Amino acid sequence: MIKTIRPLTLAVSFALMSVAAQAETVKIAFIDPLSGPFAPVGQNQLKSFQTIADLANQGKWAGEHKIEVVGFDNKGSPQESLTQLKAVIDQGYRYITQGNGSGVGLALLDAINKHNERNPGKEVVFLNYAAIDPDMTNSKCSFWHFRFDANSDMKMEALTTYMAPNKDIKNVYIIGQNYAFGQAVSRAAKDYLKRKRPDIKIVGDDLHPIAQVKDFSPYVAKIKASGADTVITGNWGADLALLIRAAKDADLKANFYTYYAVTTGVPTAMGAAGADRVKIVGNWMINADPASGKDIVEGYKKKYNDDFYTAQTHSSIGMLAQAIKQAKSTDPVKVAFAMEGAKFQSLNGGVMMNKVDHQLQQPLYIGTWTKVDGKAVKYDQENTGYGWKMDKKIDAYYATQPTSCQMKRPGA
The missing domain is CATH 3.40.50.2300 (Response regulator)
Incomplete structure (x- = not known):
């Protein structure tokens, strides 16, 4: 007996196949100290980013797209950071994050600006979670740079x-x-x-x-x-x-x-x-409102026997995922435009990415x-x-x- 496939079933199957084909894994390169005197901080924050990325993937914050954060050791050095930046761009990364040291942040920002100007169609976006020199959203502000911590x-x-x-x-x-x-x-x-x-x-x-x-x-x-x-x-x-x-x-x-x-x-x-x-x-204090991050803090402690303290990992991943979903694209240019002026409910309440300078207000x-x-x-x-x-x-x-x-x- 030959079974007949109904047209509706076939259409649904093709639609699901189309969504699966379009879904991407958005990889973020974490460029910060993973060795040397500041390694404990860098390692903690890398795990914090990965924890929030897992949460985003489970909750489909970016729709069908997945987010993955991979660590690259810059040893706290601006020069080593530039070496790592070149390596991750060559590997196809279109998003990077960094926070430990404004000297490093400024070097990366300058290099990303130059790369994007010379390589249209291969742009890179810089998600700055903790480098807080005010110049980065003032005289050296850039469309390609978004800061998720309050500046100094x-x-x-x-x-x-x-x-x-x-x-x-x-x-x-x-x-x-x-x-x-x-x-x-x-x-x-x-x-x-x-x-x-x-x-x-x-x-x-x-x-x-x-x-x-x-x-x-x-x-x-x-x-x-x-x-x-x-x-x-x-x-x-x-x-x-x-x-x-x-x-x-x-x-x-x-x-x-x-x-x-x-x-x-x-x-x-x-x-x-x-x-x-x-x-x-x-920008956040778990004891101020334990309900706002209780599950994250307790889950992180149980998994790593360490403390989750960098709320910017939540707003960074959350705003990026929201922008990907809104733009219906993982293209850095479209996503960057979608992040401008965006509002998001993070661990510290409602936050807003200022369109004028890309400085998060929180x-x-x-x-x-x-x-x-x-x-x-x-x-x-x-x-x-x-x-x-x-x-x-x-x-x-x-x-x-x-x-x-x-x-x-x-x-x-």
């Missing part, structure tokens, strides 16, 4: 707004890594404090080589001798962990206002000694390192028994900064 000026605006009413702050010491980001933090701290609290004295302003100082005790001795009651630092990774450890060993009583005390290794270095004295400004949080109490501090870090207690949520418009961006768009 936005964070300093939030931090100094929080600091200004505290009359106990009288003497501030600024210390940071000697590269674009550290220099931007120093400038903004002095400018914004002068505007908001002209009575505060800047009693020290040090920049040190990035990833080269093994003993911060001489710097801490200078801070102690200055009479500082407050330290502002943009240090991250090993440079912050070693600074905090030296401050603890010297029994420095000053309060620390940081950008990155959440990063791998720093919580362990602080331990109980940092309680109620180390503060942070960031709320910021100030928190204090505090002992877990099961209420205000439910989740700790690095099994220390301490975590971040939210002091203040600052709505996006408070931290918004003017931009000098004069963006050139394809076809303009």
Whole structure:
């Protein structure tokens, strides 16, 4: 007996085959330190990206398209990053992400701009999740670059707004890594404090080589001798962990206002000694609203015995996937246009990609390192028994900064 295939069944089969044929795997090259002193941070963030990519694929955020994030070790070097960029472009990658170091970010941005100008039809998009030098969305802004973290000026605006009413702050010491980001933090701290609290004295302003100082005790001795009651630092990774450890060993009583005390290794270095004295400004805090990321945080901890702390991985993957779906294409040019002005519900609430400069607008949080109490501090870090207690949520418009961006768009 010969079975007849119904026309409707045949049409459905062809439609499914067509969708399957069009579905692609969008590969993102993660170019950041996977070896060297900043490797623990890079490895944590690579796994964070892969965790969110898995979530996106399960939820079909990009429709039938899949997203895959693959790590490439740049050893923290701008030159090695350019070598890796060439390699991934040769392998067919059209999207890259990077965040650890604005010096690296600026080098990649320049190279991507030049590549895209010389190779129409083979454009690359840069998803910047943490390189926060303000120039990247001001004088050096680019259609091909999207930043998902708040830039250093936005964070300093939030931090100094929080600091200004505290009359106990009288003497501030600024210390940071000697590269674009550290220099931007120093400038903004002095400018914004002068505007908001002209009575505060800047009693020290040090920049040190990035990833080269093994003993911060001489710097801490200078801070102690200055009479500082407050330290502002943009240090991250090993440079912050070693600074905090030296401050603890010297029994420095000053309060620390940081950008990155959440990063791998720093919580362990602080331990109980940092309680109620180390503060942070960031774009997300799990203890502020545990429901917003509970499943991700707990699943990540169970799988890796590590902490998920980089919310930008969620907004980066989420906005990219949403743009792919909206554009009905994985083509970088079409996707980039779809990301401009896009809104997305991320872990820290509603966020928006500013069309003018490609700087994500999002709320910021100030928190204090505090002992877990099961209420205000439910989740700790690095099994220390301490975590971040939210002091203040600052709505996006408070931290918004003017931009000098004069963006050139394809076809303009």
